[in-house]
Amino acid sequence: MHRLLLLLLLVPGLARPAQAQFFDLFGSLFENVNAVVFYGQAGVLTDNRTLEGTAADFGTTGLGAEVLINLPSVGDTDFELAFGASAVQGFQANEPTLDLRTSIRTLPTVSVYASRLGLPSGSPLIPYFGAGFGFTELWNARGYAPDGTVYPLQAETFELGAVAGTYLNTGPIRGLYVELGYRRREFSSLVWETEQLPPGWPRSADASGIVVNLGWQFFITRGEQEDE
16 A cells, blocks of 8 residues: 555656656747648538538638648658647538537647648749648537427547648738648537437538638748848
């Protein structure tokens, strides 16, 4: 018993150096942030068996943000690591007896981008492509039955995606970009807070679709770069 108590006392002390090393590594990583990105998104659902988009009667809309961190370049190709978050709205259920109100939140997202792709660093337009994943959940989801009964809803999944785009590398609007991508968001299990689900209401949902993002990279200029 005494040995167990001693071990419990020692474990937090042993964990502190590991935690300190983790935060030191995390902090050093963010010292290499080279841009902050904000974007708007329009999308079209590609599997509408359960959900439909309501924006312009066919799609979804959203907002997102990322921080871009420099990774080592390989030849004439630059690489960046991105951490971000996004929120998408504009969903309704195909089931006529279900009035579904929800948004989809993805936090965090982790992506890797490859850019320049052999072009000179001073090229006016820089192409890029990327891929990533994120933790996605239904946000503030509710289902309303015709009689007014409210059914809270929860669901979580992993989002997988890929994009290709180009950004402006010169002039007063340097950093403006547009990209086309695909997001896979398949909720294999919808958790309704009820013992008896109304007939026809879905037990799974697919919110995957094609997206177009329009955004701006706000490049960060550091003192040591200005001195060069």
